[in-house]
Amino acid sequence: MSETDETTAPRRTIGYVLPVYNEEENIGAFHAALIEATSQRPDYDFEFVYVDDGSRDDSLARLLELRAEDDRVTVLSFSRNFGHQIAVTAGLDASGQSAAVIVMDTDLQDPPRVSLEMVDLWEGGVDVVFAQRRSRRDSAFKRASAYGFYWVLDRMASIEIPRNVGDFRLMDAKVVQEVSRYREHDRFLRGIVAHVGFRQEALLFDRDERFAGESGYPLRKMISFAASGIVGFSTAPLRWISRLGFVISALSILLALYVAGVRIFSPEQSVPGWAFLGVGMFLLSGLQLIMMGVIGSYLGRVYVETQDRPLYSIALAARGSRDGAS
Ligand code: UDP
Numbered sequence: 382m383s384e385t386d387e388t389t390a391p392r393r394t395i396g397y398v399l400p401v402y403n404e405e406e407n408i409g410a411f412h413a414a415l416i417e418a419t420s421q422r423p424d425y426d427f428e429f430v431y432v433d434d435g436s437r438d439d440s441l442a443r444l445l446e447l448r449a450e451d452d453r454v455t456v457l458s459f460s461r462n463f464g465h466q467i468a469v470t471a472g473l474d475a476s477g478q479s480a481a482v483i484v485m486d487t488d489l490q491d492p493p494r495v496s497l498e499m500v501d502l503w504e505g506g507v508d509v510v511f512a513q514r515r516s517r518r519d520s521a522f523k524r525a526s527a528y529g530f531y532w533v534l535d536r537m538a539s540i541e542i543p544r545n546v547g548d549f550r551l552m553d554a555k556v557v558q559e560v561s562r563y564r565e566h567d568r569f570l571r572g573i574v575a576h577v578g579f580r581q582e583a584l585l586f587d588r589d590e591r592f593a594g595e596s597g598y599p600l601r602k603m604i605s606f607a608a609s610g611i612v613g614f615s616t617a618p619l620r621w622i623s624r625l626g627f628v629i630s631a632l633s634i635l636l637a638l639y640v641a642g643v644r645i646f647s648p649e650q651s652v653p654g655w656a657f658l659g660v661g662m663f664l665l666s667g668l669q670l671i672m673m674g675v676i677g678s679y680l681g682r683v684y685v686e687t688q689d690r691p692l693y694s695i696a697l698a699a700r701g702s703r704d705g706a707s
């Protein structure tokens with residue numbers, strides 16, 4: 382520990398936000414690894430905010446044991462399972478005095494030593510360091526579904542959300558403050574962080590296998606999570622309704638031309654009666670889809686307004702008399 386740090390600058394705190402759901406077998410090993418990693422940076426104070434997301438096993442008791450030994454540990458326990466994204470949000474809300482906050486899983490899939498590399502980048506002026514998986518040791522199915530999800534998200538979302546990035550990231554205090562202004566219920570945090578802006582950089586890492594226990598993200602939850610990523614950041618599906626309507630209406634016009642052509646050029650082949658029904662059916666359903674799309678585009682606006690996101694985030698304001706500039 383350098384003496385100068387102690388005397389000149391006030392010590393800064395780095396907060397860890399650690400969501401826990403049924404991790405009784407992992408918490409001990411995880412916390413030991415985390416303590417070992419963070420002990421390499423004695424120039425910072427650390428705060429460990431564990432959020433127990435309504436675990437059904439003995440996770441809470443394990444966490445309270447950690448707290449009894451070390452008062453840098455904070456334990457929040459939910460009244461029921463609210464889901465990983467909400468647990469992380471609660472942790473972020475609770476780590477207001479930290480200069481930087483690191484969010485990571487507690488199953489040892491996100492290695493604690495990588496979080497120190499994040500701190501190095503942050504000291505170099507990066508506001509958000511997100512851990513990007515260079516490799517993943519997941520099943521072929523999980524890999525394929527993740528690939529498909531990012532492919533769709535890339536094409537539809539209004540902002541660029543980095544690929545193969547989970548919620549393992551470091552955020553500067555000012556980013557945390559901005560992220561906490563987004564209070565939407567259906568949360569897709571990595572999208573929100575991308576939306577907030579600031580200087581963001583990727584840090585490549587190898588994601589380990591889960592230490593013990595099972596993933597709290599079964600397929601059902603993964604699909605609904607993917608849906609909130611897409612629906613939360615895009616109103617494109619609503620706009621597609623109109624496009625489909627226009628295509629079908631155009632088809633009805635082509636069909637009408639075809640029918641008229643048959644009537645004029647080879648009347649012996651024309652079957653009476655079907656033209657009105659056939660063309661009418663296409664035209665009407667096309668018109669209906671266009672109208673639904675019109676309603677959809679208003680609905681999209683209502684949706685965006687009800688999300689009530691902040692209009693902007695300011696990174697710097699230089700104003701007033703020179704000495705008071707911040
Ligand atoms: N988690 C949580 N609430 C849930 C599910 C998971 O807080 O409803 C936590 C879990 O304890 C872990 C992290 O979120 O620390 C990531 O979950 P998991 O490992 O199950 O997801 P995967 O790594 O399989 O995507």
Ligand code: MG
Binds near residue numbers: 486488490591596
């Ligand atoms: Mg995991």
